[in-house]
Amino acid sequence: MRKAAAFLLLFGLLLPGLSVSAQAYDADNYPFFPTLLNTRTGKPVKSSEFEDPERCKICHRDIYLQWNGSMHSNALVDPVFQALWRIGDQETDGAIRNLCSGCHTPIGTVSEEVTFDPDEGVFKAGKIASRGVQCDFCHTVLDTTWRDTPIAQPHNGTLLMDPGDVKRGPYRDSNSPGHDTAYSELHTTAEFCGSCHNVFHPVTNFPIERTYDEWRQSVYSRAGIVCQDCHMMPVEKAIEAARTLQRPRNPGKASPLGPDRDNVYTHEFVGGNFTVTALLGADRHAEIARERLQSAAEIRIHAPEEFVSGKVGRFDVEVINVAAGHNLPTSLTEVRQMWLDVTVRDGKGNVLFRSGALDEEGNIDPAADIFRAVAVDSDGNVTHKPWKISHFASVRTIPPKGSDTSDYAFLVPSRVKKGDLAIEAVLRYRSFSQELADKLLGEDALEVPVVDMTAAVTSVPVVRK
Numbered sequence: 001m002r003k004a005a006a007f008l009l010l011f012g013l014l015l016p017g018l019s020v021s022a023q024a025y026d027a028d029n030y031p032f033f034p035t036l037l038n039t040r041t042g043k044p045v046k047s048s049e050f051e052d053p054e055r056c057k058i059c060h061r062d063i064y065l066q067w068n069g070s071m072h073s074n075a076l077v078d079p080v081f082q083a084l085w086r087i088g089d090q091e092t093d094g095a096i097r098n099l100c101s102g103c104h105t106p107i108g109t110v111s112e113e114v115t116f117d118p119d120e121g122v123f124k125a126g127k128i129a130s131r132g133v134q135c136d137f138c139h140t141v142l143d144t145t146w147r148d149t150p151i152a153q154p155h156n157g158t159l160l161m162d163p164g165d166v167k168r169g170p171y172r173d174s175n176s177p178g179h180d181t182a183y184s185e186l187h188t189t190a191e192f193c194g195s196c197h198n199v200f201h202p203v204t205n206f207p208i209e210r211t212y213d214e215w216r217q218s219v220y221s222r223a224g225i226v227c228q229d230c231h232m233m234p235v236e237k238a239i240e241a242a243r244t245l246q247r248p249r250n251p252g253k254a255s256p257l258g259p260d261r262d263n264v265y266t267h268e269f270v271g272g273n274f275t276v277t278a279l280l281g282a283d284r285h286a287e288i289a290r291e292r293l294q295s296a297a298e299i300r301i302h303a304p305e306e307f308v309s310g311k312v313g314r315f316d317v318e319v320i321n322v323a324a325g326h327n328l329p330t331s332l333t334e335v336r337q338m339w340l341d342v343t344v345r346d347g348k349g350n351v352l353f354r355s356g357a358l359d360e361e362g363n364i365d366p367a368a369d370i371f372r373a374v375a376v377d378s379d380g381n382v383t384h385k386p387w388k389i390s391h392f393a394s395v396r397t398i399p400p401k402g403s404d405t406s407d408y409a410f411l412v413p414s415r416v417k418k419g420d421l422a423i424e425a426v427l428r429y430r431s432f433s434q435e436l437a438d439k440l441l442g443e444d445a446l447e448v449p450v451v452d453m454t455a456a457v458t459s460v461p462v463v464r465k
Contacts (some may be wrong), residue, residue, distance in 0.1 A: 025150065025202070032109050034095070034202035035102025036149060039110050040142055040162040047111040047129045049163040051136040059178055059255045060135075066267040067135070069282030075104040075132030078276050080432065082122050083440035088387045089116065089123075096202075096387050097123075102157035103196035105129050106137050110161055133196075139167040141184070144191055151205055154194030154212055170265070177257070190215060193227040197331070201389060208375075208386050209333075214326035218400040220245065230325055232265035235288045239295040242323035272296075272329070275431040275449055290451050296324045297398075299425050299456040302405075307421055309464045310414035317342060317425045317456075319371070320403040327397040329429070334375035334392070335384055337433055338453070339368045341426045344410055347419040353410035356426075362434030362448065369406040371396050384436055412462060420459040427453040 030036050031043070039045050053073075057064035067073055075081070085100045101109045101123070108114040108125030116123050124130065146158035167176070168184035175181060186192050194212030201208055215221055223245040230238040237248040252264040270277075274289035303315040317340055321328045329336035341356035356368035364370060377383045378390040398404045412421070430450045437448050 029148070032098050032102065032112075034099040035109055035157040036145065036155070037102045037106055037109055037157040038145060038160050040160060044112050045110050045161070045163055047107050047113060047126045050107050050128050050134075050140065052128050053131050053134045053136070056135040059176070059257055061256075063254065063267045064135075067269070069277065069280070069285050070267070070269045071271070071273050071277060071285070072133035072267075072269045073131060074276065074280050074282070076108070076123070076125065076130055077132070077280070078104075079279070080276060080437070080440055084385070085123060086116075086121060087440075088385065091385070092387055099156065099202055099387075101125075103133070103199075105132060106157065106159075106161065107134070109157075136163065136167075137161070138187070139169055140164065141168065141186065141192070144186060144195060146191065146195065151200060153198060154191045155198040155200045155207075156195075156202065158195045159192075171254070171261070174254075174258075176255075188226070188228065190221070190226040190228075193231075197227075199386070201387075204390070206389060206391060208389055209331050211326045211330045214330060214399065218325060220325040220400055225325060227325070228265055231269055231271065232267065234266055235270070235291050238292070239323055242295070242325060271331075272429065273431055274451060275446075278449070279446065293429055293451050293453050296321065296328060297427055297454050298322050299427055299454050301423055301425055301456050301458045303423060303458055303460050305460075307412045307460050307462045309412055309417050309462055311412055311465075312409050313344075313412045313421075313460075314407070314409045315423060315460075316405050316407055317369075318403050318405045319398060319427055321398040321400055325400055327399050329371060329397060332386070333373035333395070333397055334389070335432045335436065336372060336429075337364065337370060337431075338372070338427065338429045339364055339370040340406055341368070341428050342406075342408060343424045345422045345424075346413075346416055347421075352413065352416075352421065353408070355408065356428070358450075364433075371398060371404065373397065416462050417464045418462055420461050422457060422459050424455065424457045426455040429453050 025033055088096045098109055101114045105114060105125050108129030111129060113129060114123055114125050140161055140163045141159050142162035143160040144158055145160055146154040149158060166180045166182050168182045168187060170188045172183045198212040199209035225241060225245055225247060229241050229247050233248050233250055237250060241248040249263045251262050253260060254264050268285055268288060270285055270288040270292060272289055272293050274286040277289060278286035298320045300318040307313040329338045339356050343351060344353035345351055355365060357365050373392045373395045375383055375389045376393045377388040383389060428450050430448050434448050437446050
């Protein structure tokens with residue numbers, strides 16, 4: 001039985017109730033299915049045919065140091081990903097292994113050297129492949145194949161790899177004593193990134209991660225701002241570009257041996273993941289992620305001119321996505337947590353109202369306004385397992401340059417007859433819940449940190465009527 005057909009049949013047996021897409025993938029075109037990665041020959045390629053990043057470091061030291069410690073460099077060893085992948089591999093009898101490895105160790109996937117170590121409980125690959133999304137993967141990509149897929153969108157690793165002496169990149173006049181070079185327009189487009197930052201369920205074609213689609217439908221796309229303009233720029237220039245919709249430039253050298261250029265892309269590839277970067281010791285990348293999160297949104301409190309003692313007081317809190325080229329939050333939105341922590345205090349500091357507090361176990365107030373997707377399986381049960389997602393029961397995320405308003409009401413105590421009440425609203429974020437961290441990594445393995453993205457405060461006088 002052909003690989004793709006076998007996969008679809010296996011998923012049907014393991015996850016009854018899922019409807020299989022009528023446009024099934026042809027395994028002859030996708031030899032590493034369910035990832036859509038491929039090689040120019042359509043055959044496996046030894047990982048030794050790719051360069052070790054340490055060799056790239058000889059001429060591109062600054063770029064290497066930017067990349068090293070990034071989530072791309074740690075894509076395979078990320079312990080949260082590894083734990084979830086292990087569960088998925090077990091529950092699907094290995095059916096999703098290549099789907100995950102295709103974007104987390106593409107070289108390991110096409111070399112077919114990804115293995116599971118039962119003693120350590122982790123997936124491994126060879127020395128070169130274990131470096132995750134590394135230099136010679138990206139710079140030996142020849143083309144993208146998404147136009148030929150049933151979905152006809154970048155997704156699930158739709159890239160064609162061609163390892164060898166030719167390194168491809170964004171410069172038309174590149175010349176290197178260490179390898180041949182070629183200009184690649186693909187490397188300057190969002191479609192390059194979208195190949196892994198759009199994830200569709202390989203059976204139902206349901207979009208699980210939609211970061212590329214969110215960008216494509218946004219004002220950023222229409223303004224010509226692509227992923228690289230924000231995620232491959234110094235953080236201050238990325239923030240400015242996101243706020244102004246003006247493409248940034250970062251003058252410098254791609255190599256000490258090369259010419260001065262009006263634009264050199266940085267390679268930290270930082271998004272909002274300050275948790276795993278810090279966990280793995282990449283403190284600089286974690287700090288950049290915090291800066292990006294703290295620049296992404298603004299809060300406005302819309303309150304009345306006065307509250308009346310003994311009556312219900314009402315106010316709104318508006319969250320505006322001012323500087324993210326995709327929705328807030330994005331990626332695994334059924335796992336990410338962005339929420340409002342809103343407090344009303346009297347003049348003595350007494351709390352009169354609170355929504356969004358964390359309890360002693362690290363759980364968010366269930367009545368809080370949380371921005372996320374609620375994913376369910378085919379039986380309607382809430383799930384955090386991507387391979388089980390049938391659809392989203394609800395989605396509450398904020399599109400680029402869009403906003404979302406939450407309504408609040410509380411009783412103004414009759415004892416408060418005059419003075420001001422202080423309203424504070426804080427937008428908070430964490431990569432995943434404490435409960436999920438405990439399930440994946442074990443209790444007490446990680447106290448999931450929280451970043452306060454932005455905040456606003458206002459005062460409202462109380463009158464007696």
